[in-house]
Amino acid sequence: MDGISLLTITVLAVFVGFEVVSKVSSTLHTPLMSGANAIHGIILVGAIIVAGQAHEPLVLAVALLAVVLATANLVGGFVVTDRMLEMFRGRKPGGGKPASGRPEPGVDKQKEEAR
Amino acid sequence: MTLLSPVWTALLYLAAAVCFILALKGLNSPRTARQGNLVGAFGAVIAVVAVFLSVHLDNIPWIVGSIAVGSAVAAPVARRVKMTQMPQLVALFNGVGGGAAALVALLELAHSEDGWMRVAVVFTLLVGAVSFAGSAITFAKLQELMTTRPVVFPGLPVVMALVLLAAVGTGVGVVLSGSQALAVGLLLLGLAAGVLLVLPVGGADVPIVISLLNAFTGLAVAASGLVLGNVLLVVAGTLVGASGTILTRAMAAAMGRSVAGILFGAFRGGSTAGSTAVSERPVRSSSAEDVAVLLGYAQRVIIVPGYGLAVAQGQHTAAELALALEERGVDVDFAIHPVAGRMPGHMNVLLAEANVPYESLKEMAEINSEFKTADVALVVGANDVVNPAAKTTAGSPIYGMPILEVAQARQVVFLKRSMRPGFAGIENDLMYEPQTTLLFGDAKDSLTKVLGAVKGL
Numbered sequence: 001m002d003g004i005s006l007l008t009i010t011v012l013a014v015f016v017g018f019e020v021v022s023k024v025s026s027t028l029h030t031p032l033m034s035g036a037n038a039i040h041g042i043i044l045v046g047a048i049i050v051a052g053q054a055h056e057p058l059v060l061a062v063a064l065l066a067v068v069l070a071t072a073n074l075v076g077g078f079v080v081t082d083r084m085l086e087m088f089r090g091r092k093p094g095g096g097k098p099a100s101g102r103p104e105p106g107v108d109k110q111k112e113e114a115r
Numbered sequence: 116m117t118l119l120s121p122v123w124t125a126l127l128y129l130a131a132a133v134c135f136i137l138a139l140k141g142l143n144s145p146r147t148a149r150q151g152n153l154v155g156a157f158g159a160v161i162a163v164v165a166v167f168l169s170v171h172l173d174n175i176p177w178i179v180g181s182i183a184v185g186s187a188v189a190a191p192v193a194r195r196v197k198m199t200q201m202p203q204l205v206a207l208f209n210g211v212g213g214g215a216a217a218l219v220a221l222l223e224l225a226h227s228e229d230g231w232m233r234v235a236v237v238f239t240l241l242v243g244a245v246s247f248a249g250s251a252i253t254f255a256k257l258q259e260l261m262t263t264r265p266v267v268f269p270g271l272p273v274v275m276a277l278v279l280l281a282a283v284g285t286g287v288g289v290v291l292s293g294s295q296a297l298a299v300g301l302l303l304l305g306l307a308a309g310v311l312l313v314l315p316v317g318g319a320d321v322p323i324v325i326s327l328l329n330a331f332t333g334l335a336v337a338a339s340g341l342v343l344g345n346v347l348l349v350v351a352g353t354l355v356g357a358s359g360t361i362l363t364r365a366m367a368a369a370m371g372r373s374v375a376g377i378l379f380g381a382f383r384g385g386s387t388a389g390s391t392a393v394s395e396r397p398v399r400s401s402s403a404e405d406v407a408v409l410l411g412y413a414q415r416v417i418i419v420p421g422y423g424l425a426v427a428q429g430q431h432t433a434a435e436l437a438l439a440l441e442e443r444g445v446d447v448d449f450a451i452h453p454v455a456g457r458m459p460g461h462m463n464v465l466l467a468e469a470n471v472p473y474e475s476l477k478e479m480a481e482i483n484s485e486f487k488t489a490d491v492a493l494v495v496g497a498n499d500v501v502n503p504a505a506k507t508t509a510g511s512p513i514y515g516m517p518i519l520e521v522a523q524a525r526q527v528v529f530l531k532r533s534m535r536p537g538f539a540g541i542e543n544d545l546m547y548e549p550q551t552t553l554l555f556g557d558a559k560d561s562l563t564k565v566l567g568a569v570k571g572l
Contacts, residue, residue, distance in 0.1 A: 041208070050219050060174060066222075078155065
């Protein structure tokens with residue numbers, strides 16, 4: 001792709017990036033940071049390309065290290081964000097009281113085991 | 116093998132990029148956040164499948180094996196980490212991403228003939244390395260492997276300036292010569308710069324630095340996309356860079372700081388040192404039963420949770436106490452400071468884990484005017500975020516940070532482990548005020564005792 005097209009895409013992406021997070025409440029700052037953190041793990045794509053073109057052992061070793069690190073960023077990032085978010089629950093529909101003041105250990109344990 | 120034509124590849128990358136935008140968009144609201152994150156993960160899967168099908172790759176077994184290793188290490192850690200330790204894990208994941216970008220750029224240098232391409236390589240190397248080393252120091256600070264206080268030594272600004280100058284010089288050298296050896300040197304300089312950048316940052320400001328380094332990694336990934344001519348990396352990296360910048364500013368604003376002030380505040384010396392002296396002034400301490408009476412016969416109680424609550428794993432007990440008080444007809448809210456915990460929004464996550472509905476979690480702007488109508492402000496394991504020094508003491512390290520106005524409540528109850536100052540290392544005058552009562556002990560134990568006493572009223 002020629003330089004000017006890449007520049008166009010980059011500039012537009014900057015504005016999209018500004019727009020999508022401009023109004024987020026501080027409640028979600030941590031998950032948002034963590035989610036954005038997971039997204040840049042997509043450097044995995046670059047690491048795979050470099051590793052796939054490596055012909056010397058040293059180059060391959062460094063590239064594979066990059067693959068491992070990028071995968072950790074990508075997979076770990078999405079998993080930890082999901083863990084944070086699964087805890088956001090609203091009030092149960094219909095009830096004015098909090099959903100439950102007490103954790104439901106039975107339910108949580110079953111979920112943990114299902115994993 | 117290349118199964119996909121360039122057009123199909125581009126379409127799949129476009130789909131992945133749209134997924135990432137939808138993911139960030141979804142993360143704006145608690146209702147759609149989890150779904151948004153899954154959409155982002157789906158986009159990542161599309162992109163990885165697309166790259167395997169579209170580029171001629173050697174060493175595929177090695178690559179697949181490495182992906183398996185990375186997943187096998189990261190996923191269980193992310194699954195099992197305690198919610199209180201999550202900020203440092205995010206820092207760690209951010210760092211390895213930056214490291215990966217720097218390594219990719221290092222290897223791509225051999226294929227970059229064009230001068231501009233090498234500029235992008237140099238940028239990725241430097242920023243990726245800064246992000247890696249900076250995140251490692253952040254991790255160490257949050258894990259308390261090293262001191263959480265600012266680390267400064269005489270001449271730090273000079274050393275930093277020298278490292279940056281050397282980095283710029285080496286960078287120019289790499290662009291002109293394409294030398295791998297110089298590139299490795301640049302990588303090392305970047306690591307040094309990352310360490311020097313984060314060392315002088317005080318504990319309470321560390322979360323903002325994580326966010327900043329997150330944006331850095333995004334930019335490094337975008338630049339590596341330019342090097343590889345990969346549009347998806349450019350778009351995803353730029354998205355993270357841009358949104359990360361906005362997020363960093365939002366977090367800094369929530370603490371009443373400027374990003375430059377956080378990074379370079381300690382350089383100017385003096386103010387961030389804080390005081391370690393524990394004063395001998397008298398305080399009023401009390402029993403769990405007395406606190407229970409105060410709470411049980413109040414009309415309106417505002418609970419101010421802090422990191423101490425999280426460390427003691429007392430969030431579930433706090434939620435139970437709120438429920439018990441509500442059953443007695445007491446109006447209970449949780450006042451959440453933007454940086455309560457160790458990271459903006461961290462406390463919301465912890466309380467959500469304890470099944471406190473997010474409607475009861477009031478943000479600072481919303482709740483601050485309500486403290487004067489509250490009978491009791493119950494401060495559990497928080498200190499800096501309610502410290503009036505932020506408003507009154509110009510030399511204090513937290514000066515200028517907006518605080519929760521608990522002093523306006525009729526009674527203030529602190530549940531504290533000891534008189535030890537908070538994360539920022541400064542004393543809280545509010546604890547010596549006549550309307551303040553202290554209940555010493557582990558946050559969870561104290562809450563359990565108070566809860567029992569409230570139920571017995």
